[in-house]
């Protein structure tokens with residue numbers, strides 16, 4: 001039998017005892033919850049979760065193992081995993097490693113045996129909260145004091161964005177993919193449409209981007225607060241009228257900020273694989289993959305050249321915008337899925353069409 005050797009301590013003083021797995025290290029992070037039933041490998045390796053401890057509401061995690069192919073980045077930067085139950089003997093034809101051994105290699109701690117329903121209810125009421133997975137014999141009061149005195153990281157985009165530009169050749173449209181902490185799924189979608197991609201760091205200037213003679217610019221997802229990167233927002237302002245732009249998640253927030261809208265932090269965010277989104281033009285609802293803690297303030301769109309195109313069915317928050325004059329659009333959800341449904345995948349085709357039209 002495993003011993004109750006670890007505890008999850010939250011900033012509000014609550015303590016959840018459990019069983020440690022993965023790396024035996026202590027790392028504080030923002031505790032968030034994800035409601036997807038599958039896709040834990042893509043989720044833990046999504047760079048937008050940088051600095052966060054992920055609670056999986058699905059009660060069994062690790063049951064189909066980890067494989068070489070499903071990483072969204074090969075350098076995951078989450079601060080921990082919280083589960084009801086961890087499967088230590090996965091069974092799947094694609095299984096190559098156990099979640100436990102991979103987390104050990106990646107130096108990421110996990111805790112199982114947690115009442116994730118109660119924890120999730122707490123986060124829903126309180127909002128996302130700072131927490132840490134520590135040894136069960138530590139005094140929780142002291143841990144809480146420590147947690148309170150340490151602030152969560154800022155400027156996370158620069159930690160996960162590529163330092164140098166690189167190419168992924170194709171014969172189709174030339175796309176500058178601005179890496180704000182991109183999931184490889186975005187690259188895969190562009191590759192599958194034969195795009196000729198230049199991936200550039202988050203702080204590339206408008207001039208550097210235009211020097212690549214792009215047909216269009218793709219803005220990726222990314223971690224943390226969108227207001228952390230004023231230089232990227234300034235670059236976007238210069239680029240808006242030059243070439244078609246498509247933004248996903250962080251990219252969507254940055255386009256909105258560049259046009260004068262405002263962003264704010266949601267109480268507990270949207271993280272999962274079945275988030276319904278209403279397309280206001282067609283009346284169609286797409287079921288989407290999402291992972292975001294911030295949102296664009298719908299009221300603030302009034303004074304901009306953006307129009308609201310999509311809203312979340314669950315809480316009526318902003319899920320997409322479009323520029324009134326230029327072929328610039330963005331969504332808060334993930335058309336690249338990984339993990340999650342492929343309903344909105346056609347958005348990549350719209351981006352390709354926008355680039356073709358702009359070329360003609």
Ligand SMILES: NC(=O)CC[C@H](N)C(=O)O
Pocket residue numbers: 048220221222223224225226248249250251291292293294295
């Ligand atoms: N996946 C993302 O790009 C998330 C964007 C931003 N970090 C947020 O939490 O809202």
